[in-house]
Amino acid sequence: MQNQKMLLITHPKSHLHVQPFPRPNLEAFEAPLRTQMAEHYLSECGISTKLEREKAPKATAEDILKVHSPYLLETVRLMSNLGSGNLGEAAYASPDLLRNALASAGGAIRAAERVTEGVFQHAFSLMRPPGHHASRSTPAGLCYFNNVALAVTKVMEKKSIERVTIVDFDDHFGNGTAEIFYANPNVQYISIHEYDYENFGIGHYEEFGYGEAVGSNINIPLIDGSSDMVYKQAMDRIIVPSIKSFKPHLLAVSAGLDTHYADPVGNMNVDTSTYWEYGKALGELVKELDMVGSFSVLEGGYNPLVTGPSIHAYIMGLLQEAKPDLQDQIGREPIESLDNANIDIIDQVVEVVSRFW
Numbered sequence: 001m002q003n004q005k006m007l008l009i010t011h012p013k014s015h016l017h018v019q020p021f022p023r024p025n026l027e028a029f030e031a032p033l034r035t036q037m038a039e040h041y042l043s044e045c046g047i048s049t050k051l052e053r054e055k056a057p058k059a060t061a062e063d064i065l066k067v068h069s070p071y072l073l074e075t076v077r078l079m080s081n082l083g084s085g086n087l088g089e090a091a092y093a094s095p096d097l098l099r100n101a102l103a104s105a106g107g108a109i110r111a112a113e114r115v116t117e118g119v120f121q122h123a124f125s126l127m128r129p130p131g132h133h134a135s136r137s138t139p140a141g142l143c144y145f146n147n148v149a150l151a152v153t154k155v156m157e158k159k160s161i162e163r164v165t166i167v168d169f170d171d172h173f174g175n176g177t178a179e180i181f182y183a184n185p186n187v188q189y190i191s192i193h194e195y196d197y198e199n200f201g202i203g204h205y206e207e208f209g210y211g212e213a214v215g216s217n218i219n220i221p222l223i224d225g226s227s228d229m230v231y232k233q234a235m236d237r238i239i240v241p242s243i244k245s246f247k248p249h250l251l252a253v254s255a256g257l258d259t260h261y262a263d264p265v266g267n268m269n270v271d272t273s274t275y276w277e278y279g280k281a282l283g284e285l286v287k288e289l290d291m292v293g294s295f296s297v298l299e300g301g302y303n304p305l306v307t308g309p310s311i312h313a314y315i316m317g318l319l320q321e322a323k324p325d326l327q328d329q330i331g332r333e334p335i336e337s338l339d340n341a342n343i344d345i346i347d348q349v350v351e352v353v354s355r356f357w
């Protein structure tokens with residue numbers, strides 16, 4: 001019988017890997033306190049009766065090689081042994097990198113397995129380092145192994161899981177995940193992220209998949225400063241209809257919390273209301289489309305005081321519970337011109353992606 005609680009995956013040593021720079025370097029914010037304070041908050045905030053905890057196992061080399069090149073795995077191993085060094089843009093080694101990266105990948109895989117085995121309907125892997133910038137062969141952006149891609153790839157070996165949707169609401173474009181599944185028609189990747197329209201770059205909405213997979217890569221590139229209202233429109237007008245059209249058996253979520261207005265790395269303007277809205281909409285889809293369930297993995301989210309409340313709100317949404325009244329939910333003056341520019345972008349994305357619905 002399915003456990004009525006939600007699975008929360010953690011590890012008592014997820015704090016060991018530390019980036020070798022002090023603040024205000026970007027790298028310094030991917031810090032041990034992110035998961036430590038979130039775990040503490042979730043123990044204290046009253047939600048713990050709804051959660052069952054499990055310790056993340058380490059992923060095996062065989063698991064990692066389902067997605068990544070042997071060179072990537074070997075360089076992470078070698079440079080962890082050396083204890084320092086640069087593996088890619090904003091991806092540095094430490095003596096504990098390999099151990100923490102394998103456990104982060106293993107946590108994501110375990111979360112996906114527990115859901116596809118029917119033990120839990122929803123699972124969340126609260127682990128670091130994050131994964132969505134890691135491509136098949138290159139670590140980048142604080143990411144080494146692509147946790148969500150590894151978990152999706154492994155559970156798709158089951159015949160019952162033919163199609164999976166990955167929703168990535170981290171502030172940044174999940175270039176690694178997009179690359180890994182860009183030509184795979186059975187994995188729908190939907191990323192909503194901050195985009196620089198002055199300089200362009202990858203993550204544009206004209207990237208919509210390759211070959212048989214045309215239509216399965218969906219980018220929602222918003223302008224920095226995007227509001228809760230804009231995120232809600234993107235969910236209602238793009239994400240929900242795209243998932244309904246694709247009809248996945250399983251939902252995977254790259255839960256990045258660096259869109260919060262108090263995040264020191266991301267530049268968006270949402271509060272925990274949006275994480276609750278996103279959890280609620282995705283939890284509803286799991287029910288409506290009769291999916292086996294959802295699993296989520298932590299990506300970004302660099303204000304340790306915000307990570308716990310954000311996950312709290314997201315989980316309450318997923319479980320279809322009332323929105324928690326949290327301290328960060330304060331009125332912020334809307335910027336009409338910015339909201340209008342973002343609505344124009346959403347209109348354009350709808351035009352591009354609705355051809356495939």
Ligand SMILES: [Zn+2]
Nearest residue numbers: 170171172300
């Ligand atoms: Zn991010």
